[in-house]
Amino acid sequence: MSQAKEYNSFIRKLTLFSIALAAVCTVLQLSLPPRMTTPAMPYILLFFVIHxxxxxxxxxxxxxxNLSKFNNFYLLSTVARLLLFILVILGYAWLNPSDFKEFTIxxxxxxxxxxFFELSMLLPSIKRPQT
Known part of the structure; x- marks a missing residue:
């Protein structure tokens, strides 16, 4: 499969997965007490979809x-992403301290x-023999 078709397939799966997750989150927000959810849930979902x-x-x-350099790329990108996530959490905590705990959870x-979704989609590409 070409890279463009593979990416389009991934986007379709990501969209369906995110819609299902949004439905679950909506049910949770309606059924859980307000102190167990955050009003930022839709924005967290959108952030992770884009990311x-x-x-x-x-x-x-x-x-x-270059598959041989992928391991280094993945490790470095994971560190960079975790730093980005920490900045997002700290930024939210600074702007909305009353919702910090729920947002972080x-x-x-x-x-x-x-x-988990990302890795389950990447692993077949990594394991596939390169042409």
Whole structure:
């Protein structure tokens, strides 16, 4: 499959996954007490959708360009992304200190869910023999 078709397939899967996750989050926001959710949930979801789409695009280019350098790229990008995430959490904490705990918990949940999704989509590309 060409890289463009593979990326379009990924975007379709990401969209469906995110819609399903948004539905689950909506149910949770309506059923859980307000102190267990954050009003920023839709924005966290949107942040991770955009982040995952951009990172996957860059990762696919790196895999196609030079698979042997992918490990270094992935490790360095993970450090950079974690620093970005810490800045987002700290920025939110500074702007909305009353919602900091809930935001951080939900941010972490979304991080784990989207990391699992991202890796499950990347692994077949990494394992596939390069042409």
């Amino acid at each position: 995952t789409a951009l990172f996957h695009r860059i990762a696919m280019k790196m895999i196609e360009k 939900w941010f972490f949940i979304f991080y784990v869910v989207y990391t």
